[in-house]
Amino acid sequence: MATFVILISITKFHSNEKYFNFLLLILPAIVYSQPPSNDDCSGAILLDVSSDFQGSGMSGNTLNATNSGFSNACNGVGDDDIWYKFEVTNTSSWVYMYSGPGDGVMVFYSGNCGSLDSITCVNEKASDDSELILLQNLTIGDTIFIRAFDAAVVPTEMGIYISVYTPPINDICANAIELVIPVPDESTYSYFNLSNAIDEGISIGSCGMNSASDVWYKFTASQIYYKIELMACEAVLELRHGSCPSTQIGCFIADCDQGIGFIERNDFVIGDTYYIRIYNLNYLVNQNAQSLYLYQPIPEPEDNCLSAEILTVSDQSCAFTSYDNNLGGATETLTPSDACSAGPYLDLWYKFEVIDATVAIKTNAYQGGNLAIAAFTGTSCSALNPVQCVNASGNGEAEFLYLTGLTIGDTIFIRVYDANLANTPINFSICVYTPPTNDFCANATEITITNGANCSGSITGNTQGATGTGGCAGGIADDDVWYWFTATDTLHSIQLSNTTITSPVMEIFNSNCNGSQFECVQGYEFSSPEFIVGQSYYIRIFSFDDHNGSGSFQICVSEPPINILCNNAVIIPVNSSINCTTIQTGNSSGQGSTYAKYKFVATSESHLIYITPLSPMTSIGSTLKIFNTACDFISYIGYDYYNSVQRAYYNNFTIGNEYKFDVNNGFPTEGDYQICITETVPNDECTSGTIIPTASFNTTCNCDVMVSGSCVGATPSNISPYMWHDVWYSFVATTTTMTFALSPKNGSSSVTGIVYSDCSIYLGFIGSSGLTINNLVIGNEYSIRIKANNSDGNPGDFEMCIRALTNDYCDNPVTLTPQAGTSCSPTQVLILVLRLATILIVYCLIKKMYGSNSQLQPPHI
Incomplete structure (x- = not known):
């Protein structure tokens, strides 16, 4: 029963006037609401099946829907159902429904409306959400009916959006697409689309994060070495071996920054089938038309000793003559064996002719993997004798092998292999070179003590091509060269100059190569008063960085002035006036890059420090810093130069306190200089x-x-x-x-x-x-x-x-000459007054234009 209110308006016209009358009718009535056309199975709306979940979408509403009388409500109350259907075109189909408001439920039936069989149902999400289900093992040509309703006891007017679509052909492992095996040095590729992929429920591998709506590919290995590459954004690739769904043996993520990822292995079993599984790292990302590549590299020509690559021996520098070597193309060998591994060996081979009794072999790894180097002598590959091997570095790091006592003219065979036997396709480069003569402590170069100008007796050195182990001060001594000297004084300074080496480190040892460490310092200079006269000291120089920073330098050991040490600062008397009556002479010979220390006691709040170079020195100065008695920094000081004299000043001394300052070694040569300290003039401020x-x-x-x-x-x-x-x-x-x-x-x-x-x-x-x-x-x-x-x-x-001046301005006065015995006529007086008035008017106008501070003087009368 419903009640209708009807309002009727009646309009009358009388003459020029209009009259309105209203009639209100209230009528009871019985109104029957109409159910939707698909309220029963017989009215089920046919849905198209597409390859996209939006392609076959259709909207609907449960308003006025009734109960069709089916018992399966999938944990809901199916009293307001509406019906849809689709023709099966694929053995698997996705069905998607969004509902709201309300909690949407879908129940699926096969057969016909007179005899329906319930297949499955879905009711996993809450209100105002979507339901998604994969129907599998369908029979092509059958009709599937979909009954949709609100799960609530009291139904709402629920709107829905429903669609049916098919997943990719290779959506499950069993339907993996076979990849064509490429010829060597070429690749085969395939486009993939994850937008409609399903999740089979197979657990994700170590690279995944969310559920895996995946697609599958497979190939049968015809060699041991392949590279699999994926060009995508936020996609995961798993390499699997065995029967579906197989076992993961590798994975990677192709992130959006690089847009690419790859797996490179050389342990594929010829004849075995391998599966490639691809899915989204983030299920919100839609992967559409991305690329998968299967690449078969060319086998490395150095894979066999018989085809060993010939290397050229460089002089004191590592000139890589062999690049882009890849152990991924290596096959296993069992002989000859070496002391670093029992084998089998995934190796590549090289050889060189000996031109020096000592050589170094270096490999640089350009991706992960642990390299090992072994050297052999012999006249043929069938009769090789091991010489030495090394596996001292970690994954992805350079490796060095040092060979000594070689016979010039012999041939040395080199094996480079994967020390972990992990079948890692390591890319690397290799070089052979003769290291510097003083690369080893036993061949350390002697340094003669020098006091020459700016270390004029210095020795030129270079760590390029040097080898080494250990380190100190946080540095890695992989490029050290050695020197030694005999102490002639307790105070010596070791200095490096003209350097291209990056962040040099100096490590000093007592007595001999096996002596205890005397000191280690990162920097360009080291001074100590604790050397023992007559004792030998060994120095090794190396760059701080690991496998980087090598370069040239000059080194000298000097007997510097005693006052390079803070505690030995030389006292400078302060002149009690502004005149330099007391002058201190210093000498920078042997000082090198160090600074001489001087001190004085302040007699005033302000002092001037004059530093004057003496010929042949042309310039010298302080570091423009003031220190306290413990050589702690206090402040920077001002300075100027006049005729090569540095005049430094500071205006905040405390009278009676001791202060210190530095003086450098001068330019272009070391030598004598003078220092004078004065007070400032009384009217300085x-x-x-x-x-x-x-x-x-x-x-x-x-x-x-x-x-x-x-x-x-x-x-x-x-x-x-x-x-x-x-x-x-x-x-x-x-x-x-x-x-x-x-x-x-x-x-x-x-x-x-x-x-x-x-x-x-x-x-x-x-x-x-x-x-x-x-x-x-x-x-x-x-x-x-x-x-x-x-x-x-x-x-x-x-x-x-x-x-x-009180009454006068003295600039350019006007001179008036009195006339004796005469008097001025009225006309003359008038002319004089007018003249003076004109001058004053002009003056006032100019004064007004240029202001009260103008230097213009008033007229002089």
């Missing part, structure tokens, strides 16, 4: 500016009184603009307008100044034409900052004239 008395002010047009000064002994003030060696003065204004003029003195070439208020407020610049400042406050204090230079840039002397 604004706060200690020299007071100019009012008696030094000129009150006339002439500069009868001059203030003399000097910038010698001054340092730069920390105020803008920056001025080298400036000095400060202060004065108290006696008039509102004052003028300032500066002039060089005693050979100085230039002098400039700046007037400030409160040491920081800029008032004006004193240039070559002087400076006039108006609007000064009588009784206030002002500051003058002055810099004077000699022609060579050194601080110079100057003179300053200050004029304090």
